[in-house]
Amino acid sequence: MFQALSDGVLIMDRNRIIQEINPAATRMTGWKTGQKVPYCLFCQHREVVHGEERCLLMGKNAPSYFESEMPTLHGENIPVSFSTTYLPTEDETIEHTVLMLRDISQKKQEEEMRMAKLLARQTIEAQEAERKRLAQELHDGIGQSLYSISMALGLLRQTVPESDAQLFTIASSTLADTMKEVKQLSVALRPPALDILGLKAALASLIRQVEQHFSLKITICYNLPSSLRIPSSIELHIYRIVQEALSNAAKHAKSPVVFISLCSLSDHSGFHIIIRDKGKGFDPIHVHRHSTGLGLKHLVERTELLEGSMHIDSAPGCGTVLRFVIPFASMEETGSEKN
Numbered sequence: 325m326f327q328a329l330s331d332g333v334l335i336m337d338r339n340r341i342i343q344e345i346n347p348a349a350t351r352m353t354g355w356k357t358g359q360k361v362p363y364c365l366f367c368q369h370r371e372v373v374h375g376e377e378r379c380l381l382m383g384k385n386a387p388s389y390f391e392s393e394m395p396t397l398h399g400e401n402i403p404v405s406f407s408t409t410y411l412p413t414e415d416e417t418i419e420h421t422v423l424m425l426r427d428i429s430q431k432k433q434e435e436e437m438r439m440a441k442l443l444a445r446q447t448i449e450a451q452e453a454e455r456k457r458l459a460q461e462l463h464d465g466i467g468q469s470l471y472s473i474s475m476a477l478g479l480l481r482q483t484v485p486e487s488d489a490q491l492f493t494i495a496s497s498t499l500a501d502t503m504k505e506v507k508q509l510s511v512a513l514r515p516p517a518l519d520i521l522g523l524k525a526a527l528a529s530l531i532r533q534v535e536q537h538f539s540l541k542i543t544i545c546y547n548l549p550s551s552l553r554i555p556s557s558i559e560l561h562i563y564r565i566v567q568e569a570l571s572n573a574a575k576h577a578k579s580p581v582v583f584i585s586l587c588s589l590s591d592h593s594g595f596h597i598i599i600r601d602k603g604k605g606f607d608p609i610h611v612h613r614h615s616t617g618l619g620l621k622h623l624v625e626r627t628e629l630l631e632g633s634m635h636i637d638s639a640p641g642c643g644t645v646l647r648f649v650i651p652f653a654s655m656e657e658t659g660s661e662k663n
Contacts, residue, residue, distance in 0.1 A: 326344075326346050327346055327347060329346055329348055330348055331348060331424055331425065331426050332345075332346065332348045332349030332350075332351075332352045332353065332404075332424065332425035332426070332427075333345075333346045333348070333349060333422065333423070333424050333425070334346070334349050334355070334361070334422075334423050334425075335411070335420050335421070335422050335423075336361050336420065336421055336423060337419060337420055337421075338419065338420075338421075339360070340360050340361045340379075341358065341359070341360055341361075342355060342356070342357050342358060342359050342360070342361060343357065343420060344357065345357055349425055352396070352402065352404075352425060352427055353394065353396040353397065353398075353402075353425070354396050354397030354398050355396075355397060359397075361423070362394070362395045363378060363379060364392035364393060364394045364395075364404075364406070365392055365393040365394070365395070365401060366380070366392040366393075367379050367380055367392070381406055381407075381408045381421075381423070382408065382421060386408065388407060389405060389406075389407055390405065390406045390407070391403065391404070391405045391406070391428065392404070392406065394425070402427060402429060403427070403428050403429055403431075403432045404425045404426060404427055404428060405425070405426045405428050406423065406424070406425060407423075407424045408421055408422060408423050408424070409421075409422045409424075410422065441628070441629065444625060444628075444629060445629050448561075448625070448626070448629065449557070452514075452560060455513040455514050456513070456514040458513050458514075460514075462506050462509060462510040462513070466506055467503065467506050467507065467510065470499065470502060470503045470506060471503065473499060474496070474499055474500070474503065477492065477495060477496055477499065478496075480492070481496075508533075511529075511533070515529060515530065515563065517529045518556075518559060518560065518563055519556070522559065523554060523559040523562060523563060524546050524548075526559075526563055527544060527546065527563065527566060527584075528544070530563070530566065530567055530570070531544060531570075531584075534570050534571075534574060537574075538574040539580070540570075540573070540574050540579065540580065540581070540582060541580065541581045541582075542570070542581070542582045542583075542584065543581070543582070543583050543584070544583075544584040544585075544586075545583075545584070545585045545586070545587070546586050547585070547586065547587040547588070548586055548587070548588060548595055549588065552588075552595075558630065558650075561626045561629060561630055562586075562597065562650070564622075564626055565597065565623055565626055565627065565648060566584065566597070566599065568619055568622055568623055569599040569623065569646055570582060570599075571619070572619050572620075573599070573601040573603060573644070576603075576606075577601050577603025577604055577605070577643070577644060578603050578604055579601035579602050579603030579604075579643065579644075580602065581601070581602055582599065582600070582601045583598075583599070583600045583601075584597070584598070584599050584600075585597070585598040585599075589649070592652075593651055593652060593653075594632075594649060594650050594651035594652045594653075595649075595650055595652075596647060596648060596649050596650070597646075597647070597648040597650065598645065598646070598647050598648075599645070599646040600643065600644070600645045600646075601643050601644050602643045603643055603644060604640065604641060604643075605638045605639050605640050605641055605642045605643050605644055606638050606639075606640060606644065607638075607639065607640060608636045608638055620636075623646070627648055627650075630650050630651075631650075631651055631653060632648055632649050632650040632651060633648070633649045634646070634647070634648050635647040635648075
């Protein structure tokens, strides 16, 4: 058993000299019988009082489980978990200590990835919350103030001579344009249709806005089951993905048409989003390596937050197809994390 264990096990004396070591511990650390076990990084730097054992696991009130980084003969420090037990002699004095090691590198990597994902999600959610606040402020604050000015300007117009009418006409036209811009900015920051009517209606509203501002014809096929319950946070990510893709198609691809499809996967494990244009296309590898733009980067970030995948099929002169696969599992995970 000692030789076959997948965890590292070694027996050391009171001077930390290895008496026995199994193959797993040797592979992990490079140590061999007769060598001295070094202190882990935590014990190397911790403060100790006179007479106290530097090794935390060999002192009084030793923890049953401990994690730190251990120097190895390979010239690196590896994250490991430690636990110890003792082999007392007949007079019950401790002569040998059994040290058990487990490499937790993969566990650390998984935890770092989980924390990075959580941080990215919280950052985006904070950005969206701030967008929502600004949109509300534009609508209820600045928008209402501009409307009040418009009403006052209309009343004032009735009291001035006809010779000054042109000035009021110019001012009213400028004010109307400003009110329209504020409304458009408010909608761009946070689409009200998404909160009130849901994803399908919000995408339809988005398409109308894009078609009004660009010479672009957009066709959408929304074929997700009506019984599908999509959390609002997931809907917002999907909306932003489509919004960014349409913006890229309108500004960079110079495409006359765009086709959008949202359909369930054949195995019912999730759904896909396909956004196809007939624009000038590009080299995805070149753009990935050299572009300083944030559009594609934001698409990747949001897709990864949904545990999905993104594929770009494009070439110069051949248009672009963006394919996103969003698993249903991401909806359950996001809901449970929020709860």
